[in-house]
Amino acid sequence: GEDVEQSLFLSVREGDSSVINCTYTDSSSTYLYWYKQEPGAGLQLLTYIFSNMDMKQDQRLTVLLNKKDKHLSLRIADTQTGDSAIYFCAESIGSGGYQKVTFGTGTKLQVIP
Amino acid sequence: EAQVTQNPRYLITVTGKKLTVTCSQNMNHEYMSWYRQDPGLGLRQIYYSMNVEVTDKGDVPEGYKVSRKEKRNFPLILESPSPNQTSLYFCASTKKDRASGNTGELFFGEGSRLTVL
Numbered sequence: 315g316e317d318v319e320q321s322l323f324l325s326v327r328e329g330d331s332s333v334i335n336c337t338y339t340d341s342s343s344t345y346l347y348w349y350k351q352e353p354g355a356g357l358q359l360l361t362y363i364f365s366n367m368d369m370k371q372d373q374r375l376t377v378l379l380n381k382k383d384k385h386l387s388l389r390i391a392d393t394q395t396g397d398s399a400i401y402f403c404a405e406s407i408g409s410g411g412y413q414k415v416t417f418g419t420g421t422k423l424q425v426i427p
Numbered sequence: 428e429a430q431v432t433q434n435p436r437y438l439i440t441v442t443g444k445k446l447t448v449t450c451s452q453n454m455n456h457e458y459m460s461w462y463r464q465d466p467g468l469g470l471r472q473i474y475y476s477m478n479v480e481v482t483d484k485g486d487v488p489e490g491y492k493v494s495r496k497e498k499r500n501f502p503l504i505l506e507s508p509s510p511n512q513t514s515l516y517f518c519a520s521t522k523k524d525r526a527s528g529n530t531g532e533l534f535f536g537e538g539s540r541l542t543v544l
Contacts, residue, residue, distance in 0.1 A: 318469075320469075322467065344531075345530055345531055347530075347532075349533075354537075354538075355537055355538070356431075356517055356519075356535030356536050356537045356538055357470075357517070357519075357533070357535045358535070359530075359532045359533070362530050362532070402469065402470065406531050413531055414472075415472075415531070415533060416472075417462075417469045417470040417471075418469050419467060419468060419469035420469050420470075
């Protein structure tokens with residue numbers, strides 16, 4: 315089955331690191347994504363990781379994937395007030411022409427100046 | 428500019444009054460989808476379309492209809508809206524073909540906030 319879970323809220327101080335966690339249940343995921351939703355806007359892809367990778371780094375962002383535990387995390391280094399948003403974890407499942415994307419509940423990140 | 432455009436952005440209506448939320452994309456994407464976002468529940472898929480004249484139910488299709496007569500447009504229809512359809516709705520699109528380099532990134536519209544009284 316497919317189910318993606320995240321904690322609902324995270325608060326950090328500006329300059330600290332943020333770690334947002336996600337667990338998923340479908341071991342056949344091909345891609346795992348992190349989307350960012352700023353207030354009043356749609357979701358935008360922040361980063362992604364292919365299921366055969368363990369880690370991906372992109373500037374201040376580090377994605378870690380533990381396939382054994384079905385755990386995905388997003389670390390934001392030197393968190394800024396502009397990082398305040400809702401972060402959604404998502405997994406892509408399937409093969410061929412259609413891959414279903416299932417989203418988590420979203421984690422609201424609050425950055426305290 | 429590549430974009431997904433939804434209208435209206437905000438709508439207040441009454442129970443039973445039919446409404447349509449339009450969605451249009453200019454990226455020639457085959458795949459389009461509708462989601463609703465509710466607090467604590469994340470995004471749930473309502474309907475999706477793999478291509479023109481091909482639509483299928485997502486996880487929460489009850490009370491909704493869609494059509495895909497043209498590649499760029501994918502309207503969401505609420506024939507008889509009820510208060511439990513008060514939500515924030517998002518349309519999204521992506522390339523269907525998972526050719527090399529295509530990560531399946533979904534491109535989202537800015538959302539349509541619907542209130543049903």
